[in-house]
Amino acid sequence: MDLRFGDSKPTDEERAAVDALLGPPASAWEGADDRTDTDLRWARGGREARERRDLLLPGLHALNDRVGWISEGGLAYLCRRLTVPPAEGYGVATFYAMFAVKPRPATVVHVCTDLACAARGSARVCTKIERDLGPAGSAGSGAVWQPSPCLGLCERAPAALVIRAGEAPRTAVVAPATAEAVADAATAPHEAAAEPQAAAAAPQARTPAAQPAQAGTSAALPAPTPAPRPSRASGQASGQASGQASGQASGQTANAVARTGSSAPGSALAAPEAGRDGLVLLRRVGVVDPGSLDDYRAHGGYAALRRAFALGPAGVIREVTEAGLVGRGGAAFPTGRKWAATAQQPDHPHYLVCNADESEPGTFKDRVLMEGDPYALVEAMTIAGYATGAHRGYLYLRGEYPRALRRLRTAIDRARARGLLGEDVMGQGFAFDIEIRRGAGAYICGEETAIFNSIEGRRGEPRSKPPFPVEKGLFGKPTAVNNVETLVNVLPILIEGAQGYARTGTSASTGTKLFCVSGTVARPGVYELPFGATLRELLELAGPPKTLRAVLLGGAAGAFVRPDELDVPLTFEGTRAAGATLGSGVVLVLDDSVELPRVLLRIAEFFRDESCGQCVPCRVGTVRQEEALHRIKDLTGDAAAGDIALLREVGRAMRDASICGLGQTAWNAVESAIDRLGAFK
Amino acid sequence: MTAIPLRPPRRLVDLTLDGEPVRAPEGSTLLDACRAAGKDVPTLCQGDTLTPKNACRVCVVEVEGSRTLAPACSRRVEPGMEVRTDTERARHSRKVVLELLASSTDLSTTPGAAEWIEEYGAEPDRFGAEAARVAEEPKVDNDLYVRDYSKCVLCYKCVDACGEQWQNTFAIAVAGRGFDARISTEHDAPLTDSACVYCGNCVEVCPTGALSFKTEFDMRAAGTWDESAQTETTTVCAYCGVGCNLTLHVQDNEIVKVTSPHDNPVTHGNLCIKGRFGYQHVQNHAQNQD
Numbered sequence: 005m006d007l008r009f010g011d012s013k014p015t016d017e018e019r020a021a022v023d024a025l026l027g028p029p030a031s032a033w034e035g036a037d038d039r040t041d042t043d044l045r046w047a048r049g050g051r052e053a054r055e056r057r058d059l060l061l062p063g064l065h066a067l068n069d070r071v072g073w074i075s076e077g078g079l080a081y082l083c084r085r086l087t088v089p090p091a092e093g094y095g096v097a098t099f100y101a102m103f104a105v106k107p108r109p110a111t112v113v114h115v116c117t118d119l120a121c122a123a124r125g126s127a128r129v130c131t132k133i134e135r136d137l138g139p140a141g142s143a144g145s146g147a148v149w150q151p152s153p154c155l156g157l158c159e160r161a162p163a164a165l166v167i168r169a170g171e172a173p174r175t176a177v178v179a180p181a182t183a184e185a186v187a188d189a190a191t192a193p194h195e196a197a198a199e200p201q202a203a204a205a206a207p208q209a210r211t212p213a214a215q216p217a218q219a220g221t222s223a224a225l226p227a228p229t230p231a232p233r234p235s236r237a238s239g240q241a242s243g244q245a246s247g248q249a250s251g252q253a254s255g256q257t258a259n260a261v262a263r264t265g266s267s268a269p270g271s272a273l274a275a276p277e278a279g280r281d282g283l284v285l286l287r288r289v290g291v292v293d294p295g296s297l298d299d300y301r302a303h304g305g306y307a308a309l310r311r312a313f314a315l316g317p318a319g320v321i322r323e324v325t326e327a328g329l330v331g332r333g334g335a336a337f338p339t340g341r342k343w344a345a346t347a348q349q350p351d352h353p354h355y356l357v358c359n360a361d362e363s364e365p366g367t368f369k370d371r372v373l374m375e376g377d378p379y380a381l382v383e384a385m386t387i388a389g390y391a392t393g394a395h396r397g398y399l400y401l402r403g404e405y406p407r408a409l410r411r412l413r414t415a416i417d418r419a420r421a422r423g424l425l426g427e428d429v430m431g432q433g434f435a436f437d438i439e440i441r442r443g444a445g446a447y448i449c450g451e452e453t454a455i456f457n458s459i460e461g462r463r464g465e466p467r468s469k470p471p472f473p474v475e476k477g478l479f480g481k482p483t484a485v486n487n488v489e490t491l492v493n494v495l496p497i498l499i500e501g502a503q504g505y506a507r508t509g510t511s512a513s514t515g516t517k518l519f520c521v522s523g524t525v526a527r528p529g530v531y532e533l534p535f536g537a538t539l540r541e542l543l544e545l546a547g548p549p550k551t552l553r554a555v556l557l558g559g560a561a562g563a564f565v566r567p568d569e570l571d572v573p574l575t576f577e578g579t580r581a582a583g584a585t586l587g588s589g590v591v592l593v594l595d596d597s598v599e600l601p602r603v604l605l606r607i608a609e610f611f612r613d614e615s616c617g618q619c620v621p622c623r624v625g626t627v628r629q630e631e632a633l634h635r636i637k638d639l640t641g642d643a644a645a646g647d648i649a650l651l652r653e654v655g656r657a658m659r660d661a662s663i664c665g666l667g668q669t670a671w672n673a674v675e676s677a678i679d680r681l682g683a684f685k
Numbered sequence: 686m687t688a689i690p691l692r693p694p695r696r697l698v699d700l701t702l703d704g705e706p707v708r709a710p711e712g713s714t715l716l717d718a719c720r721a722a723g724k725d726v727p728t729l730c731q732g733d734t735l736t737p738k739n740a741c742r743v744c745v746v747e748v749e750g751s752r753t754l755a756p757a758c759s760r761r762v763e764p765g766m767e768v769r770t771d772t773e774r775a776r777h778s779r780k781v782v783l784e785l786l787a788s789s790t791d792l793s794t795t796p797g798a799a800e801w802i803e804e805y806g807a808e809p810d811r812f813g814a815e816a817a818r819v820a821e822e823p824k825v826d827n828d829l830y831v832r833d834y835s836k837c838v839l840c841y842k843c844v845d846a847c848g849e850q851w852q853n854t855f856a857i858a859v860a861g862r863g864f865d866a867r868i869s870t871e872h873d874a875p876l877t878d879s880a881c882v883y884c885g886n887c888v889e890v891c892p893t894g895a896l897s898f899k900t901e902f903d904m905r906a907a908g909t910w911d912e913s914a915q916t917e918t919t920t921v922c923a924y925c926g927v928g929c930n931l932t933l934h935v936q937d938n939e940i941v942k943v944t945s946p947h948d949n950p951v952t953h954g955n956l957c958i959k960g961r962f963g964y965q966h967v968q969n970h971a972q973n974q975d
């Protein structure tokens with residue numbers, strides 16, 4: 005390989021950002037300024053640098069975090085450091101929505117225009133923001149805004165996320181968003197405290213949960229005290245100094261609230277039922293201090309890992325298999341089988357990947373888990389690594405979750421400091437560590453093979469299967485990929501035992517399930533219910549609208565359910581029998597004020613935007629689907645019939661012939677709206 | 686002398702194709718098995734010298750027990766597989782894929798496209814005149830070859846030929862995402878500012894004519910390109926001692942392009958800039974010198 009890097013040079017800032025991640029260049033071959041005599045005789049770096057290809061995405065983040073976009077010089081320098089061909093580096097940078105390869109202001113405002121936010125007035129917010137900041141994508145007054153797919157903040161819709169690049173990059177969540185609050189955060193994100201902090205929010209949370217609108221508002225208005233300025237950005241850090249925000253959370257307050265049995269404390273606003281008896285996965289959310297390892301242990305943390313060591317890897321897999329745990333990411337594959345298949349692969353090393361790239365529109369449960377109970381995920385990943393024989397776990401976190409990133413970083417650092425990660429976990433002679441990788445705005449990277457390409461520093465395009473990840477996954481090695489909710493289920497399985505765990509739920513769907521309820525309900529948020537509860541019961545908890553039009557179950561790739569179908573049991577088998585799917589647990593509630601054709605158009609737009617572009621049925625099919633829906637958005641009956649027939653034909657080919665689940669499901673929701681809701685009738 | 690590598694005999698796998706029992710060597714693809722059985726399955730992104738990316742999906746077939754259709758070019762044969770190549774379901778997907786492609790890209794120079802469109806009854810026009818197209822001006826930034834991405838079906842072949850499968854130059858990659866994905870150099874720079882070494886191996890594998898010799902591009906523009914009037918002569922490159930085979934395409938006693946036989950064990954269709962583009966001295970006729 006004889007790469008050509010061109011003549012463009014990085015700025016000092018860009019060089020510093022890359023060097024902070026990779027260390028200073030070892031020789032002129034890697035881009036050091038001064039060429040030494042040794043350099044002339046000895047070309048170093050090639051192979052070692054190439055083996056660090058997986059640092060390309062963190063490197064792109066480093067540049068983007070520092071200057072807000074990725075310049076030719078910056079990209080060339082990063083590519084030289086990693087021996088990545090610049091054309092490939094450019095191909096990777098342009099794959100992700102959070103990166104720009106053209107100059108733009110340091111402050112970028114992402115305004116969610118996705119389903120839940122649209123149902124709660126994001127269009128109004130956008131119109132106003134347009135007046136303040138100019139049209140989307142145009143750089144006015146030091147900030148640029150852009151419409152965004154779901155930010156995973158649907159319980160506080162409409163939502164916006166402000167990211168300001170700099171040596172200490174800052175993020176601020178504005179939700180529920182008003183144009184004024186967004187403008188404030190955009191002009192001075194350093195003044196608006198980044199996000200409501202648990203400690204600050206806790207007292208306010210005594211507001212009875214029955215008034216969620218107020219509770220939501222108070223959480224959205226950040227405490228006036230500016231968040232502490234970090235001394236230095238740590239590596240490719242986004243957000244403030246790691247740990248500080250979460251570290252400040254007052255465990256005592258939280259505990260006191262929980263003990264007195266009053267309603268959920270602050271960080272749990274997203275989980276309206278936090279603190280209630282009988283919760284399994286959410287039982288610590290809003291109850292423990294997410295920054296404190298001691299508090300986690302005081303609430304039963306690390307008992308499951310201890311049990312795992314007592315059982316041995318095969319014993320853990322047996323428990324998980326017998327418990328009947330199946331994947332919660334949407335595919336519902338038996339976790340025990342996946343683990344057993346990975347564990348028995350002769351090829352080594354084995355890897356564990358935690359898929360925390362939650363990006364299905366309307367999904368935010370993994371965020372709530374990671375923000376509210378980060379150590380649980382760390383512990384669960386350790387158990388999964390132990391069971392599958394992996395010594396390294398990658399936690400692939402979606403790029404739009406700055407708070408989860410901070411909390412998980414803190415949790416991993418503290419667990420490592422206490423010997424719960426590292427060379428010798430709990431003194432049991434088992435080595436395991438976790439590395440966080442940030443996504444950068446690509447829904448497709450949540451696909452189980454695209455996630456490997458993304459981590460490896462390639463374009464996040466799905467691979468074709470077979471071979472399956474358990475044989476050839478990350479870096480071509482046997483890999484178990486599990487999503488956050490699935491992993492966290494392993495803790496109660498080990499603590500209660502397979503039988504105890506399986507007593508909850510139905511025989512085919514055991515345990516409990518998290519549902520992300522959003523849209524026009526009184527108390528949006530994450531709810532945990534035993535499998536078998538009906539949709540009606542769930543909606544009762546969340547406060548359904550007076551005139552229900554439809555419920556979108558399972559997200560953009562899911563299906564609509566009619567008001568007369570609310571008795572469908574929320575189980576894998578129950579929803580399947582009803583021709584729907586649980587998907588990732590999205591329950592998006594639409595009342596009769598909603599214009600169904602617009603919702604469908606938004607879904608189509610989402611898939612068109614998020615298609616990786618690899619295969620024809622999806623790359624072009626999603627465009628044709630959107631065009632057809634656009635043509636008939638105001639039509640019904642015969643006037644729409646021709647385009648509906650066209651949609652069916654294209655949809656069928658997308659479902660049959662696309663490479664991955666994105667294309668295969670891109671027509672699901674539209675089809676169900678036509679067939680079950682009588683859209684365009 | 687050509688070295689024919691001796692491989693250990695491969696086991697044969699039994700499967701059925703359209704109800705007929707067939708045997709295929711282990712590790713071969715469904716496409717290999719189909720072609721051996723004399724069945725025609727259309728392909729675009731599959732190439733005889735490259736590992737297919739199975740991105741175009743025109744070769745899909747039905748495999749019993751599989752939820753979706755399978756790309757024949759990449760799915761390996763397995764014992765007991767029941768494969769159907771010509772069902773209504775498979776034909777439907779092929780038809781729609783052809784419609785999607787033809788409605789978004791210019792397939793006028795793609796061999797086979799017109800025939801398949803006819804065979805499958807595809808109607809690319811039914812998406813309407815407003816249907817989005819890959820609208821790109823031809824990139825004429827060097828004297829040797831032209832990139833006209835309005836004809837590109839994103840088969841990834843050129844990227845693989847330029848990159849790790851053959852040339853190892855990595856001058857081009859896929860950039861962007863979804864419908865906006867394009868083959869591109871870094872920052873979309875002209876080829877002359879890229880790593881390209883003008884081996885033309887990408888041109889050799891391009892199935893659509895999106896990449897073409899400048900001579901061909903100019904002659905097409907002038908309306909003088911006439912494949913039926915061309916002869917092909919395979920010879921040995923005179924430049925160095927490697928001994929690559931060259932196939933000279935000659936029209937009106939002028940070399941109009943150079944390819945290399947894909948089954949040649951020396952080149953597998955690949956050449957360097959000299960063999961590919963350095964033919965002018967051959968036709969340095971007296972009348973051209975003054």
Ligand code: SF4
Nearest residue numbers: 616618619622664667
């Ligand atoms: S179905 Fe869509 S997202 Fe999946 S590989 Fe094909 S183009 Fe990419």
Ligand code: SF4
Nearest residue numbers: 847881882884885887
């Ligand atoms: S001519 Fe050769 S080096 Fe240039 S882009 Fe094509 S394959 Fe790559």
Ligand code: SF4
Nearest residue numbers: 837838840841843891
């Ligand atoms: S330029 Fe040709 S070879 Fe390259 S992707 Fe497009 S169609 Fe395929």
Ligand code: FES
Nearest residue numbers: 116121154155157
């Ligand atoms: S945050 Fe807007 S739809 Fe999810």
